[in-house]
Amino acid sequence: MISNNMSIFLIFISAMMVNNILLIRFIGLCSFFGVSNRMETSIGMGMAVIFVMVIASIVSWLVYHHILVPFHLEFLRTATFILTIASLVQLEEMVIRKNSPNLYRAMGIYLPLITTNCAILAVAFLNIDYNLSFFKSIIYSLGVSLGYTLAIVMFAGIRERIELSPVPKSFKGYPIAFITASLMSLAFLGFKGLFGL
Numbered sequence: 001m002i003s004n005n006m007s008i009f010l011i012f013i014s015a016m017m018v019n020n021i022l023l024i025r026f027i028g029l030c031s032f033f034g035v036s037n038r039m040e041t042s043i044g045m046g047m048a049v050i051f052v053m054v055i056a057s058i059v060s061w062l063v064y065h066h067i068l069v070p071f072h073l074e075f076l077r078t079a080t081f082i083l084t085i086a087s088l089v090q091l092e093e094m095v096i097r098k099n100s101p102n103l104y105r106a107m108g109i110y111l112p113l114i115t116t117n118c119a120i121l122a123v124a125f126l127n128i129d130y131n132l133s134f135f136k137s138i139i140y141s142l143g144v145s146l147g148y149t150l151a152i153v154m155f156a157g158i159r160e161r162i163e164l165s166p167v168p169k170s171f172k173g174y175p176i177a178f179i180t181a182s183l184m185s186l187a188f189l190g191f192k193g194l195f196g197l
Contacts, residue, residue, distance in 0.1 A: 008135075011136055012139050015144045015147060016143040016146050017194065020147045020148075020191075021119045023185040025122075027118050030117070032181070033174070036177075037156070038156060039157060040106065041156070042152045043149075044103040046150075048096070048114060049148050049149065050149060051088075052089055052114055053119070053145040053148075054141045054142055054145060056088050057127055058138060060080070060081045060084050060085075061127055064077055077125075082121065085114075089112065092114075123141050123144050123145075155180065
């Protein structure tokens with residue numbers, strides 16, 4: 001029998017490494033390829049996704065269980081979750097624009113695209129579909145968002161090194177990026193047997 005603490009640890013590790021949202025589930029690849037040219041931008045995007053994903057999951061879980069379910073409005077969860085995420089991204093965009101104008105300019109169009117980042121919406125749905133408790137949904141969201149950040153920062157580091165490498169002309173740009181991402185995905189696939197998950 002798995003203890004509750006071990007269960008929480010398994011949820012976190014599974015969300016972060018074993019079922020990485022980018023490299024195993026292939027959700028949220030738009031921002032993964034678009035923002036990962038520079039390390040600073042990738043770190044900023046990762047921090048933004050951590051904030052939005054965890055807060056959106058908390059608010060979505062509360063809205064679903066305390067408003068939609070009691071009033072039998074479960075069919076509105078997609079619209080409700082999108083509205084929640086869009087509101088949080090607008091708040092975050094205002095904070096980043098005020099506190100870090102360089103990061104705001106570097107992220108460009110990708111900051112508003114967090115609103116439509118399917119990884120954030122997917123986590124809100126998965127928390128409900130997996131029937132996770134409030135606390136476990138926070139742990140799961142944190143694991144997914146840290147896994148997203150880990151993958152995008154690693155990918156940015158590799159892409160910066162590739163720019164200095166003698167890559168054939170036909171592979172420069174996105175072709176080598178896709179090859180690199182596929183190799184990273186294979187490496188993360190090695191975590192599948194970890195802890196019997």
